Amino acid sequence: MTILNADLTVKRGQATMVERIALRVAAGQSVTLIGETGSGKSLFAQAILGTLPPGLHAQGTLHIEGAPVALDDPKALASFWGHAISVLPQEPWRALDPLMRAKQQVAEVHRLVAGNTDAAAAASEDLAALGLGQAAERYPFELSGGMAQRLAIAAARAGGGRIVVADEPTKGLDLARRDEVAQRLKRVTDDGGALLTITHDLALAAALGGEILVLRKGQLIERGPAEQVLKTPADPYTAELIAAEPRHWQKTPSARRGTPVLSAQGVTVERGGRQLFESLDLVLHAGEVVGLCGPSGVGKSSLGDTLLGITAPATGQVTRGNGHARMRFQKLWQDPPAAFAPHLALGQGLDDLMALQGIPRDRLPPLLERLRLEKGLLARKPDAVSGGELQRLSMARALLLEPVFLFADEPTSRLDPLTQRDVIQMLTSLARDRGIAVLLVSHDPKLIDSVTDRQIAL
Ligand SMILES: Nc1ncnc2c1ncn2[C@@H]1O[C@H](COP(=O)(O)OP(=O)(O)OP(=O)(O)O)[C@@H](O)[C@H]1O
Numbered sequence: 001m002t003i004l005n006a007d008l009t010v011k012r013g014q015a016t017m018v019e020r021i022a023l024r025v026a027a028g029q030s031v032t033l034i035g036e037t038g039s040g041k042s043l044f045a046q047a048i049l050g051t052l053p054p055g056l057h058a059q060g061t062l063h064i065e066g067a068p069v070a071l072d073d074p075k076a077l078a079s080f081w082g083h084a085i086s087v088l089p090q091e092p093w094r095a096l097d098p099l100m101r102a103k104q105q106v107a108e109v110h111r112l113v114a115g116n117t118d119a120a121a122a123a124s125e126d127l128a129a130l131g132l133g134q135a136a137e138r139y140p141f142e143l144s145g146g147m148a149q150r151l152a153i154a155a156a157r158a159g160g161g162r163i164v165v166a167d168e169p170t171k172g173l174d175l176a177r178r179d180e181v182a183q184r185l186k187r188v189t190d191d192g193g194a195l196l197t198i199t200h201d202l203a204l205a206a207a208l209g210g211e212i213l214v215l216r217k218g219q220l221i222e223r224g225p226a227e228q229v230l231k232t233p234a235d236p237y238t239a240e241l242i243a244a245e246p247r248h249w250q251k252t253p254s255a256r257r258g259t260p261v262l263s264a265q266g267v268t269v270e271r272g273g274r275q276l277f278e279s280l281d282l283v284l285h286a287g288e289v290v291g292l293c294g295p296s297g298v299g300k301s302s303l304g305d306t307l308l309g310i311t312a313p314a315t316g317q318v319t320r321g322n323g324h325a326r327m328r329f330q331k332l333w334q335d336p337p338a339a340f341a342p343h344l345a346l347g348q349g350l351d352d353l354m355a356l357q358g359i360p361r362d363r364l365p366p367l368l369e370r371l372r373l374e375k376g377l378l379a380r381k382p383d384a385v386s387g388g389e390l391q392r393l394s395m396a397r398a399l400l401l402e403p404v405f406l407f408a409d410e411p412t413s414r415l416d417p418l419t420q421r422d423v424i425q426m427l428t429s430l431a432r433d434r435g436i437a438v439l440l441v442s443h444d445p446k447l448i449d450s451v452t453d454r455q456i457a458l
């Protein structure tokens with residue numbers, strides 16, 4: 001039986017944002033959307049969920065559990081959330097209540113949506129299964145990016161909806177966690193549910209199997225069984241996308257190390273009274289790209305905050321050298337929305353920054369071009385661009401400040417493999433040409449291996 005049947009187009013006024021895509025997902029079936037960042041994957045999912053941004057609308061037909069639903073009635077669509085459809089949005093923070101502890105978030109859904117009388121026990125079980133048992137009493141802001149991602153999954157699944165829509169459920173997760181999430185998503189189809197996943201992670205797409213749809217520039221360019229599309233792609237773009245995965249990258253030669261830019265001696269970092277790691281020593285030199293690895297929640301982002309002077313170390317000392325202004329020690333946020341004010345047009349935020357810091361305005365256009373960002377995006381607010389576009393805009397923001405040190409926290413987690421490869425190449429060549437010291441966090445060991453000179457493991 002088909003439990004999700006969508007045949008729709010997404011429009012903005014007369015303009016077509018996503019050309020017609022017809023999708024039928026039967027009980028026990030998995031459909032995965034892959035493709036270019038900004039190609040319309042999230043918009044397609046949002047049309048089904050009734051969460052399209054203002055000004056955009058969907059045309060076509062939608063059937064949920066066999067019943068027709070009006071695409072232009074967000075209230076009717078919202079009534080399916082939790083009960084019939086579980087939703088995992090692209091930004092986990094948008095799915096979580098900042099004022100509620102982790103376990104309570106999941107228990108509420110068990111109680112209110114699924115009507116479970118022992119919601120607390122069910123919530124504890126879910127958290128344990130996702131490796132979040134220790135974090136049950138923490139608030140979202142006390143969680144790492146990967147942990148928040150897993151919490152959002154637990155909360156979404158607690159409602160028990162048969163249809164699961166997951167937008168990049170594994171971004172920012174290490175390989176072990178990614179496999180766990182893949183197993184959890186597979187359980188949806190094993191239990192007779194329907195799964196619609198959006199991902200840039202081709203290994204996840206392969207693990208989920210089912211049908212794959214490839215999108216580019218608002219168009220469906222290829223579809224077919226997962227194995228066929230991934231092993232023998234018919235469209236040249238799909239082939240390029242697959243070839244751009246980090247495991248196919250060539251090792252880039254090491255840079256010549258410049259003078260030390262930043263050093264840490266005996267640094268111990270604590271968060272919420274817990275010690276994350278102790279007595280870390282490191283020196284970073286101009287022009288070198290160093291990898292930072294370690295499992296989700298180990299304290300990679302916290303180390304970054306300590307190196308940047310945003311938080312103080314519990315013991316030890318960080319020296320940011322050579323008389324450079326504080327502004328030139330920058331980070332690329334793991335969570336791109338955090339880099340921008342939500343109610344301000346993106347371009348306005350960048351203009352204000354350039355005015356405040358006395359940065360010549362002609363520095364911006366070439367950066368946008370190298371990051372493959374269109375100028376038109378600047379007129380929009382952060383919630384009106386795609387996840388990958390916002391990630392690259394936050395990179396442009398940091399690079400405008402001509403950093404001498406960059407803490408790059410999963411800087412390409414929201415990009416398709418092809419765009420990821422270009423952006424990482426740009427970042428490493430900038431590091432070499434301009435002598436930026438880059439500390440690069442990624443959960444992809446192949447990526448880290450091929451572009452870094454050395455690695456620090458936490
Ligand atoms: N509110 C909006 N107004 C105008 N354009 C928008 C709006 N929201 C998104 N877009 C544009 O629609 C296009 C498709 O966006 P969408 O979020 O679906 O991309 P995506 O395929 O999910 O990309 P990513 O992989 O980067 O998340 C993008 O170019 C984006 O800038």
Ligand SMILES: [Mg+2]
Pocket residue numbers: 041042043090167386387388
């Ligand atoms: Mg998206």
